[in-house]
Amino acid sequence: MSETTTGRVPVTITVNGQPCTREIEPRLLLVEFLRRELGLTGTHIGCDTSFCGACTVILDGDAVKSCTLLAVQADGSEVITVEGLEGEEGLHPLQQAFSEHHGLQCGYCTPGMLMSSLALLAENPDPGIEEIRKRLGGNVCRCTGYQNIIRAVQAAARALREE
Numbered sequence: 001m002s003e004t005t006t007g008r009v010p011v012t013i014t015v016n017g018q019p020c021t022r023e024i025e026p027r028l029l030l031v032e033f034l035r036r037e038l039g040l041t042g043t044h045i046g047c048d049t050s051f052c053g054a055c056t057v058i059l060d061g062d063a064v065k066s067c068t069l070l071a072v073q074a075d076g077s078e079v080i081t082v083e084g085l086e087g088e089e090g091l092h093p094l095q096q097a098f099s100e101h102h103g104l105q106c107g108y109c110t111p112g113m114l115m116s117s118l119a120l121l122a123e124n125p126d127p128g129i130e131e132i133r134k135r136l137g138g139n140v141c142r143c144t145g146y147q148n149i150i151r152a153v154q155a156a157a158r159a160l161r162e163e
């Protein structure tokens with residue numbers, strides 16, 4: 001990564017399978033890279049304190065809060081956002097389960113909830129309620145009371161195990 005005369009730096013981040021190269025300000029947050037540079041506005045910003053988890057994406061296999069990282073820190077990495085969940089066969093089992101089990105109301109927290117759940121199920125295909133609670137502890141929802149989110153994650157886990 002070398003700085004240009006404008007002070008911008010080139011970065012290449014593979015997002016949802018597509019390598020994306022941009023020249024950006026070194027201070028640009030990963031969440032802003034996704035939203036402003038790539039137009040992937042499914043990743044939400046819900047706070048300015050690294051608290052809410054609405055900005056969660058998968059970075060090289062781990063769930064991370066994309067408002068806590070600079071885009072330059074993700075140079076050369078692979079990122080999956082909520083836009084990358086849906087496949088050719090339609091909604092991802094997590095999206096389907098959140099819909100069927102009413103795991104969302106306003107939906108603002110939902111992209112982050114889905115991405116944290118995706119990382120959890122990649123690690124443990126059959127998590128118990130306590131583990132789901134713990135792993136989603138960094139994702140805040142003001143609407144649902146969390147019970148339906150936990151049911152949705154369990155239902156998605158079942159569906160993925162049966163695939």
Ligand code: FES
Nearest residue numbers: 046051052053067
């Ligand atoms: S926007 Fe709230 S934790 Fe990132």
Ligand code: FES
Nearest residue numbers: 105107141142143
């Ligand atoms: S569904 Fe509204 S914040 Fe979670």
